[in-house]
Amino acid sequence: MDVGQVFREERGRLLATLVKRFGDLDLAEEVTSDAIEAALRHWPVDGVPDRPGAWLLTTARRKAVDRLRRDQVHAARLALLQVEVDRSDPPAGGALPDERLELFFTCAHPALPAEDRGALVLRFLAGFTTPEVARAYLVPVTTMQQRIVRAKKKISQARIPFRVPDPHELPERLPGVLQAVYSIFTEGYAARRADLAGEAIRLARILRSLLPGEREVTGLLALLLLVHARRDARADLLEDQDRTRWDRDMIDEGSALAEQALTGGHGPYGVQAAINALHDEAPDFARTDWPQIVALYDVLLRLAPSPVVALNRAAAIAVRDGAEAGLALLDELAGEPKLRDYHPYRAARADLLHRLGRDAEAAQAYREAIALAGTGTEQDFLRRRLAAVEEKT
Amino acid sequence: MKYMLLIHAAADQEPTCTVEDWMAHEREMRDAGVLVSGHSLADLVTATTVQVGPDGKRTVTDGPFAETREVLGGYTVIDVPDLDAALEWAAKCPGSRDGGAVVVRPIAEFGL
Numbered sequence: 001m002d003v004g005q006v007f008r009e010e011r012g013r014l015l016a017t018l019v020k021r022f023g024d025l026d027l028a029e030e031v032t033s034d035a036i037e038a039a040l041r042h043w044p045v046d047g048v049p050d051r052p053g054a055w056l057l058t059t060a061r062r063k064a065v066d067r068l069r070r071d072q073v074h075a076a077r078l079a080l081l082q083v084e085v086d087r088s089d090p091p092a093g094g095a096l097p098d099e100r101l102e103l104f105f106t107c108a109h110p111a112l113p114a115e116d117r118g119a120l121v122l123r124f125l126a127g128f129t130t131p132e133v134a135r136a137y138l139v140p141v142t143t144m145q146q147r148i149v150r151a152k153k154k155i156s157q158a159r160i161p162f163r164v165p166d167p168h169e170l171p172e173r174l175p176g177v178l179q180a181v182y183s184i185f186t187e188g189y190a191a192r193r194a195d196l197a198g199e200a201i202r203l204a205r206i207l208r209s210l211l212p213g214e215r216e217v218t219g220l221l222a223l224l225l226l227v228h229a230r231r232d233a234r235a236d237l238l239e240d241q242d243r244t245r246w247d248r249d250m251i252d253e254g255s256a257l258a259e260q261a262l263t264g265g266h267g268p269y270g271v272q273a274a275i276n277a278l279h280d281e282a283p284d285f286a287r288t289d290w291p292q293i294v295a296l297y298d299v300l301l302r303l304a305p306s307p308v309v310a311l312n313r314a315a316a317i318a319v320r321d322g323a324e325a326g327l328a329l330l331d332e333l334a335g336e337p338k339l340r341d342y343h344p345y346r347a348a349r350a351d352l353l354h355r356l357g358r359d360a361e362a363a364q365a366y367r368e369a370i371a372l373a374g375t376g377t378e379q380d381f382l383r384r385r386l387a388a389v390e391e392k393t
Numbered sequence: 394m395k396y397m398l399l400i401h402a403a404a405d406q407e408p409t410c411t412v413e414d415w416m417a418h419e420r421e422m423r424d425a426g427v428l429v430s431g432h433s434l435a436d437l438v439t440a441t442t443v444q445v446g447p448d449g450k451r452t453v454t455d456g457p458f459a460e461t462r463e464v465l466g467g468y469t470v471i472d473v474p475d476l477d478a479a480l481e482w483a484a485k486c487p488g489s490r491d492g493g494a495v496v497v498r499p500i501a502e503f504g505l
Contacts, residue, residue: 159394
């Protein structure tokens, strides 16, 4: 196994423990790196210790004491820290603490900009370097550096705490954490980076192991698995995809989790997971349970109203009741500001117009979609659709 | 850790909270031992702005008068362990309702 990968796994956990102990993100980051560097030097020579996690934690704490000893400003805190080190060396054989949940809630704190929360989760919990985070979000390294520095400054100076919210605060705070992980997945999905989408799934698994009783955490993991299961076939529209290329194991796991997420209640992630489970389990496009999908979209629209959900619902109704009915619903959404520059809206309209034989209008709608589509792959796909329509006219 | 809660009222909306609501809020902060200081400000029409230019010349103007939709109406300084606690008190402040907003600013600490 790749050593870098091992350390990426350990890194988030070690960092979380140290942040909790020191209450200082900068110091925790520095000594996490120190400890991992030391491990890279010693382990190849002395062998991997019996309890690598405990070794890293002890080393990191000693490094922290060294650093603080050199730093006069922090001299006062040294006394405190020394006591901590003496008192809390991990007992032999005892379970190491896992404080990653605290760190999740800090990274996704509502006082931080929404667009930075996913980046912070990647940086601090997934062990990404800043250049790797920058690549994930397709921004220059310096830009990402500034965003992370600004966020860290706010965490430390405004004293955003490292704590798991009380149960009564969870309904308000958990969606932010889920959204941060989901945003990492959608970045990976949009950029067609399976590694990044896979990282989001790994983070959702960690989150679920920390909050096993929260149905929306289970729903999020289910949703990610059920969408990711189609990754190898997604160059085509859902109706044209080669379903033998879908990942069966992932679908089975996702479906079981979706069912769990919707037992005794429901939330938006669980409902979206259920919609994707119906797609993934259908033998083909025509024999998909469209009435059930429309019903789930109705539920989703009540739970989390948005023009994009309304668009997806209209597309499902177009299959259930015909293109005419779908197009009427899409045209009702024409005034939505959120959909004006959203190319899937134009593309969905184009498809329905094409199906109704209104090819001149369809071609126009495809051209609008192409102008709005961001990535090359997306544009190429729409161009092929346009060419097919133009050929007929 | 000290935070200043800057209490802004919506310029275009009448608050529904009463004097009693404000007094109860203050009492709650006092009883919890978090209140450091606080004042409400007189009506915005009484405000005056002073600026001194690079030449040392003083400019005094009436106002500022709100082009903004929110008017600073008062402040509270509280001493609490962390931002979550400060946000909790901000949410309890009657000024955070009826289109108003409470801005939470940590008070800068210099040195140790």
